[in-house]
Amino acid sequence: MNEIKGLVFDLDGVITDTAERHYLAWKRIADRLGIAIDREWNERLKGISRTESLELILAEKPDCLLDAEEKEQLLKEKNAHYLELIAEITAADILPGISDLLEEAKSGGYRMAIASASKNAPLILERLGLSTVFDAVVDPETLTYNKPHPEIFERAAQALGLETQACIGFEDSLAGIEGIKRAGMPAVAIGIPVFAEWLPDIEVAATKDLKLEEIVRKVTMKERVEG
Template sequence: MMAKAKFDQIKGFVFDLDGVITDTSVYHSIAWHQLADKLGVTWTKTLEDGLKGISRMDSLEMILKAGNKENDYTQEEKVALATEKNDNYVNEIMKMTPANILPGIKPFLDELRSNGYLISLASASKNGPTVLDKLALTDYFPEIVDPATLSKGKPDPEIYVKGAELLNLKPEECIGVEDAAAGVQAINAANETSIGIGDPTILSEADINFKETAEMTLDAIKQAL
């Protein structure tokens, strides 16, 4: 695949949060597990895996279905249960510390900063600023896309277009960093250079692929481009 930009054209980096900077999926699982216990639904590995990457209400439906309870609650009660799950989740992420930063990310952010690159966050999570605060990374992300301003989710490019706009850069001057196929598609559709972190067969559309966060350095990116 042809790289979209030469290395010396790049001026900014737009980061996804989950699976790139830290991994909050474990906290989502804990919060859903707490709710399942409360509802008397047996928690299984299959259920846990099934909830990955789907919306809050869809996740709740899946849990209720697993316990044959999908008709036991009104829509209003379901919304209240989903809100309770989010409260559980927020309580869990409050326990995060800089030790929860994924390997190599802090040195990479330091490297970007000392080389004058601009950095923004493009996460669909409303809890993004809280998570950055707990990881002590707030200073690295002066610009954060507010998910409330978005009309479409990934793979739509909107969030990555905004991530570049916040830095006053053209999309082709930015590299987007993602761990999900839909996110990589969003970066590509925004006309930014895409880095996919994870399984290269799943992230085959990425311009550059790193199996793990620790492999990502400016030098490695330069060589890939």
Template sequence: MKKGFVFDLDGVITDTAKFHFLAWRDLGKEIGIDVDLKFNEQLKGISRMDSLERILVHGKRQNDFTPEEKEALAAKKNTHYVELLQDLTPADLLPGVKDFLEAAKARQIPCAIASASKNAPFILKKLEVFERFDAIVDPATLHKGKPDPEIFVKAAELLGFTPEECVGFEDAQAGLDGIKACGMYAVGVLSGEPLHGADQTVHKLTELDLDALLNA
């Protein structure tokens, strides 16, 4: 019997990927690197600094910046990203998310957020679902990013369960790999690129049978 739900944020609860893309694209322009939509797929589900490192390698500029300059670039991107998020509202919840979270609450199933985004609390408050989550993993407490399973193990621990007692929801392959690596049941949320290794895939959360999921 499953006892807890662990959610990624971007692409599962809301689609802020478009804002990440715009912020990275604009930063790329400033440093002479073209970040297009196709390359942006490689940045889904990974941390801000890991994303920056991939962009610098993509533009063959990985040796052109000091660690301090990289931190400044990442901070600049995040400032722009947060500016773009100011207009986020509950209407930006992905289809079916509100109903699914309400159904989980009615069943007293605790929920956690396992996202590489340091802006998760801010985003959840803008979406007016912050109170629906019992725990949010702080990315600053982690040693490794996705696809390492650490963030999902931590989320389960915060809920008081083992990974095997939880269901994880992800839209990115890196996150899905992390879920499976710790023995958690994996639901892949399809949002573009195909996903491999999920126990089941859906386009929206209301496609799931809650009873069947809890007994998976």
């Protein structure tokens, strides 16, 4: 049985909620293209890359044919809008319960990594005052595959010097949960309806319900039963 020594976190929706800022930035692009998206539609962009997000938006208007250069320009514009919006982020934007969880993890000797599709993760962590808390931040630019492929979670464990089985992954998207489970990690699902093939090991309604000692205990007990 593997002793849990590491914790791997998604960023958006787990450490802080930048989803609204992403939505507003994408909506600005969509409006300019004459494509209607709302907050409910925006849920499908959770956990996927910037390029994939743009392709999903463009799919809403099949006659909107753009070449690679035009798409790249839109991606740059979206990121510029987003950077304006996250400039105001502070430690007050850390989600409820997360500061206590990270503090408990640090004092407990757990190694921690961020596994986020966001290229702006280091900047957001800096704004939140959390840059020194994490031992590693996976750079999505170095990845071959996006979630739900397990690569980002495998790389996070590798960066911590741990086997994936010795880490617990925390996610708020179904694509993320699938990636965690495919990497061989126990998974904690936060605030998502679970009705997929890849079931998490633990579900909580919100970040404020995350109790590290209880999570590690439940994961360890489950491994003993299944092992």
